Each structure stands twice: as C-alpha cells, then as structure tokens.
Amino acid sequence: MNTVATRVGDLLGAIDTPALILDLDAFERNLQKMADFARDAGIRLRPHAKTHRSATIAVRQIELGAIGQCCQKVGEAEALVRGGVRDILVSNQVLDLQKLRRLAGLAKQARISLCFDAVEQVDAASRAAQEFGVELGALVEIDLGMWRCGVPPGEPAAALARHIAVSPGLRFEGLQAYEGKAQHLKTYDERAQAVQVAAQAVQLSIDAIGLAGLECKVIGGGGTGTFMFEGASKLWTELQCGSYVFMDGEYAAIEGNDGAPYAEFEHSLFVLATVMSTAGKGRVIVDAGLKSYTLEKGLPTIEGQPKARLVAASDEHGTIALLSPDADIPLGTRLKLIPSHCDPTVNLHDHYICVRGGRVEAIWPISARGASH
C-alpha cells in the first residue's frame, strides 16, 4: 500500500528516506562465511527467518546450502512457504488449534516441524495433523536457563518425548536447545562456557530419551554469538543463527576470541536517514525515529561520523548531538544508522533497498513483516 519512491538504478543520494538499506556485498560475504563454516564443521544450517522475515533472503541462504529455515510464528511460516521454502522448523510452541490447522495446511506443501513444552500443545497438534492427513515433525524444547519456554532437561523432556511418540500425526525428531542468554555474553570464554553447560543439559536429555527407546536425530540451537561452539560440539546437529546476515549494534558490542570487538560478520543493514533540520544549535535532526528503528537495545550508531552521536529519538525524528565545535553536518546530508537490534528494526519496514557500489540494485519485499500471528 505504501508508495515506494525509490527505483532500481537510483544512486544512494536519491533513495527516499528513511529507508532500510542492505549492502549486498557485505550481506553476501556474511551469507558465504556462515555457509562455509557449517559445511566445514559438518553441521546443518537452518538460519532463523525471524531476523530477515524475507523469503527472498531465505532462498538465497538455501541456495548456499542451508537445509531450510527456522521461524517463530505460523504467519512467518506461511510467508516462507509462499516464497518457495520447503523445510521449516517453527522453533517455538503453538497452542491454538486454528494456528495448528494453518501449519498442517502448509505441511501439504512443505516439511513442517515445531517445538513443544506441554502435553496440551502436543494433543492439539496431533489433532490438526490428523484432520489434514499430514505428519508434523516434533521437537521437545528444553529450558537452558533463558527464563522463557521449555521443559527441564532430562526426565521431563523424556516424558514429553514419549507422549509425542504415541501421538498420531506427529513424528518425534529430537530437541530444541537454544541457549539464548549466551548469545550476547561479553567475552568469548563466557560464551564458550555457557554452551558447555548447555551441552550437559542436552546430553542428559538425549540419554533420558534414549532410555525410552527414542532417538534424537535433531538437536537444534546456536546463534550468531555462539555458533562456533555448537558447531564444534558434535552434539548439536542444526545451527539456527539469524543475525549474522546483517549484524547489529548489540552483536558489535561483544568480543571475539582476541578480545577485540566481535568481527565475525560485517554490518550490512542500515537505516538511511536525511538531515532535515539544522535550525538548533549543537544538534542536527534526521528524518528517522523510532518508527524506523527500535530502541530496546539502545540508540543506533552513525557510520563514519565520529564527531556526532544520536542522543534521542521520537516517532519520526532522531536528534544528533554534535560533539565538537567544528563538527558540521549540513542540511540534506545522508547518514547511515547502524541499528542496535536488527530483527525488530527489519520488522518496521516493507522493503530492503539493496545497494551495491552506491547504486540500488534490487528492492526486496519483507514478505513476513508483521507476521507475528
């Protein structure tokens, strides 16, 4: 419905702002680097679509070797299947029967799995699968201390696995074991240790489930901050990294194994903004605010402007303080803002404006934007 005033072929200076721009060179290097890692480590890659919400990007990841996609929501799964993705794990619980019917409908076109932490979810999913005559893959999510979903590791996981195994329409596959709280721990060693602790809980659960005569063929987990540890673990079988395609301020704030800022991946995602007001002293105002980027992880940083800092944002304005008397950012200047948190920032926009060599090369729809239902 919204006008797209930007056209393929436009130079950077002609892009209608605010705009979510994707640096294709950096983006493609990020995609290739993770694909290479997974291939070399002998682990399957199932990137998380909650980051990009785009079937276009999902297909690119799969072309480089990813086995499919993760998503969090049924609405995302619908957008991905419409866009050609044929293997999807909903890395989340679904309780509502009507939502489960939508998933069962998708299972006519794609391989669909989902996660469980309660008998009620299992029974509802079994009913929906039987109604549609399909089989849904089923993972037991274990709680690794994120204070979110998941059953306790060990026997509680085995108990739910046994229930899944006798539920028609469901195919027990293994464990969802995502250590979310580990992703943004500051140091490399802290993250390594967190994954080691998680691995014990995973092994305990595999063993308990094995006693029930069931096999965990899939152990899903890993993120952009810890993938190297799960990849080397010989325990996890699928990596679910999402943010690596874009990077963001939150991941840039952690450290790599050399103690320097984390640089496994490059910033490829920016909010392009224009200086629209310079009437006030000591500040300039850009035309992008908290309807163009989110603040729950802090304000964006500004690329290439060491003498300026974004200090406040309202709905449609960003206030940039000039940090030295000789700082001068004229009216009309284009600035690239690096989002602090890529996933919810992407979700504010309808399109990626894809740029290479200073020129718009493509415009990709964010096909699952808003699909949180």
Add this chain to the structure above:
Amino acid sequence: MNTVATRVGDLLGAIDTPALILDLDAFERNLQKMADFARDAGIRLRPHAKTHRSATIAVRQIELGAIGQCCQKVGEAEALVRGGVRDILVSNQVLDLQKLRRLAGLAKQARISLCFDAVEQVDAASRAAQEFGVELGALVEIDLGMWRCGVPPGEPAAALARHIAVSPGLRFEGLQAYEGKAQHLKTYDERAQAVQVAAQAVQLSIDAIGLAGLECKVIGGGGTGTFMFEGASKLWTELQCGSYVFMDGEYAAIEGNDGAPYAEFEHSLFVLATVMSTAGKGRVIVDAGLKSYTLEKGLPTIEGQPKARLVAASDEHGTIALLSPDADIPLGTRLKLIPSHCDPTVNLHDHYICVRGGRVEAIWPISARGASH
C-alpha cells in the same frame, strides 16, 4: 498480505493472537470527550494521525467536529487523503523535492499545510507548489526547548515568515508551537507552567511577525498531557492531540490536577496475548513480544492481574513473573496488555480488531502503517 484469522462476530476468546484490540466503547468516549472540550473551549481540534495511522479513525474524529488531521510524514498524508481526509497539516519539516512534489500532488485533492525551519525547505516547497500549480499552507515552527526542530522564537521566526510570504505557491498561516517536553511532566502544575513559558515564546513570535505586517491565523500545538492549558490560553488556535484516543502507560504515569493518576481518558488500546507456555516455575510466557509492542517507554502492564508482571520481552515472547505463590495463570489464558507507548505500538500492526461487549464488531486497517517516508 498477512492472513487475518479473526472474523467479525468472533468472541474475545476466538481472536487470533497477538492482536491489537480496540475497545470501541472506551475509544468513542475518548473521542467525544476531546471533541466536547474543544467545542466548549472554542478552539479548533486537529488530532494527530501519527498516533492511529488510520483514515478510518481520522474520519470518525472529523465527524465529531475536528477540522482535519495532523501528520508527521508525507506517506501518512497520502494514506489520509486516499481515505477521504481533506485538510491536513504536516506538523514537520520536509526538505526533499520529490517528497514535496508528492505533497503538492495531494494539494489537488485536499488542503495541505506544512512546517518550516529553514529557507532551503521553503524554496523547495515553493518550487514544488509552482510545478503543480497549487498553494501550500506554511507554518513557521518555533523551538520551545524540545531539542528537536524549529527556529528560535521572535525575530528568527519573523525572518522565515517574511521569506515564506514572498515565496510563490506558499500561503503564510502562522506558527507551529508544540511543547513536546511538557506532555509527560509528572504533575499538573509542572505542565501548566511549561505551557505558560511556551506561551511567552509564542507571543514574542506573533509580535515580531506582526511587525512585518503578517498575521498568524494559526497557532498549532498542544498534546494529550497539556491540551487544557492551550485550550484556555486564547493564544493557540488548534489542538494537535493524538494519544487521547487510546491512552497508554506513559500517560497513565502522569498526574491529574487532583494529584491522582491522570484519568482524563480511558485505556482503549490493548495487545491481546495468549499464555503459550507454563513449563517454567514462577513464570508464564505469552505469545506477544517486541514485534507486538515497543519498549522504549518500558514494558506493558497487564490488565486485571495484580499478582503478575511482565518482566521481559524478546521478539515474540513476553515473560510474566508470578508475584505470589497462589498466582496461577493457566495455559491458553488471554491477557490484555496495556502498551507503554501507543504510537509506535500501533505502527507494528496491520489492523485494529475492534471489540464491543466482548465481540468483534469491526476490523479496521491501519492504513498508514509503515508510512514513515
């Protein structure tokens, strides 16, 4: 593009979640109360569409006496004109010529005004207006200490007004004088005093502009926290309140003139969420996270659950801590979350699910969602 799984006639318990729900009774009382105030105070009401981003709601406000709408962005103006609104003030600066052409195009169908704080903006708008053979209304925005846009009050405002007055295609109308920082001051007296201070700057500017032989027919400003002061001032001519239609946690946190929590308006806007996991001890998890509400003003509160508090949110999860041993919120429970900040929360959703008496009565598109360009 997103599936709307909810249908008119559904009971509250059948609404697909997460959903942005609008309590029509409370909403209509809010609309009527502000309309009555403006009529009784003899001041024009031009509500701000940045809050609701919906032509449907704009038309409802105009039916009750509002003279038109404010918006912040050209994209919002486009959606409003498409939806039948015929008098729009862009309460913001527009610098880009192509955006100004879009506004000039709209001026063929509607009365369009906008704000200025720089000669460059005036010259570009004049050019666009001449290209289209239309006249655009022009307000000078004065800086009332918000550390955002606007020229200093007094002679700088008069200088820009003189420039507007000699620019073909522009019609000088007056001042944009919004005291944004006053809206959320805690006490009634602090807010009253802030508007008194702002009034001095407004009068100074009116006088300076009058010396240039120009008349300020329009003085725009006021918000949900201060409208009673501008309304009584005999200085402001148009109120630009937005949030009053919904209320939110941020406005509920200020005080009324009796020192009690601000209760001029009722909460009419909620994010409806479902408890999807109860596997962890001491907490339950809902299916709505920071892609369904924003956090820059804090976490939402939960209606009618004194023993539970939302304590964390990730993309698609809200973690609710149970505050007492006897608190029990079963799997599948529907909870109404009160957003802390209504404007950006609305912008995450595609539709209002409009409810009366526990039943869905209408589904309204958020027609300017994402229209920040």
